[in-house]
Amino acid sequence: MNPHDFLASNSLLSERVRLSIMATVAAADEPMDFNALLAALDLSKGNLSSHMRKLEDAGLVEVRKGFVGRKPRTVYVCTELGRTELRSYLEGLEALLKAAL
C-alpha cells in the first residue's frame, strides 16, 4: 500500500490530534475524565468532544458515565480494540517507513 492510501485509510489514528488522544488514554493507568484530557491535550472543549465521539463510535474508546457524590462524572478508557488498532497502526507505519528509508 502506498503512504497516502495507508494514512488516509487509517485517518482515525493518523490525524495528529486523535493519535495524541488515543496515546494519552492508552497510557493512563486509570480512566481519564474529560477535564484531565483537556488539560493533557491543549484542545478546546468542542474539539475534544467531537474527536471523542468519533473514537467512541469506532469502538476505540469507551465512555463511562457515573457520579462522584451527586456530581456527574464522565470518564474515558481505551478499549481492547483501541489498543489493537494502535498496535496495528504503528506496525503499518513501521513497515511503510522502513521500506522508504
Added chain:
Amino acid sequence: MNPHDFLASNSLLSERVRLSIMATVAAADEPMDFNALLAALDLSKGNLSSHMRKLEDAGLVEVRKGFVGRKPRTVYVCTELGRTELRSYLEGLEALLKAAL
C-alpha cells in the same frame, strides 16, 4: 515526554498530510515532480505547495528546478536530514506507543 508534547513538537511530521508527503518522497527511487506528487497524494495544488514550502524551509526536502527541453520542471527529493527526521519520528512514536500499550 507525554504524547501531546511529542506529537506537537514534531508537527512537521505528525500531521497526516505532511507525513504522507515525506513518506512518498522518501520512498521514490527518483526525484518526483509536482504533478506526480499531486497524483499520489490527492491534494489541491495550493495545499501541496504550502506543505512543500514548509518542508523545504525545514530542510526536509530539496527542490530542484530545471528544464525538460524548454519546459520548466520542478522536482523534489527527500534530503538526508529528511530521512533522519523520519527515522527519529518513527522511533519516538514506537517508544511512546510501546510504553502505552
